[in-house]
Amino acid sequence: MTPTGEENNKNTKVIKREGRVIEALPNAFFKVVLDDGNEILGFLSGKMRMNRITILPGDKVLVEMTPYDDKKGRIVYRLK
Numbered sequence: 001m002t003p004t005g006e007e008n009n010k011n012t013k014v015i016k017r018e019g020r021v022i023e024a025l026p027n028a029f030f031k032v033v034l035d036d037g038n039e040i041l042g043f044l045s046g047k048m049r050m051n052r053i054t055i056l057p058g059d060k061v062l063v064e065m066t067p068y069d070d071k072k073g074r075i076v077y078r079l080k
Helices: 046-050
Strands: 013-025 029-034 039-044 060-065 072-078
Touching: 013 039, 029 060, 029 072, 039 046, 039 060, 046 072
Parallel strands: 039 072
Antiparallel strands: 013 029, 013 060, 029 039, 060 072
């Protein structure tokens, strides 16, 4: 694992960040504030949709981001 993330199957860098959901939007989109203060648009990953994991405002989440777009991210895990 590198300091900025880890390699996925497509050999592209993925940056994993923790954040807190501040608002739920339609179609499984969420406004997320990262621990460093940046606000991004997060969307649920396919596995979380399939398993019907519920995300509510105030939940801590793990977000995967690409280095190319710092305003969007995929929510991959709900932290406890």
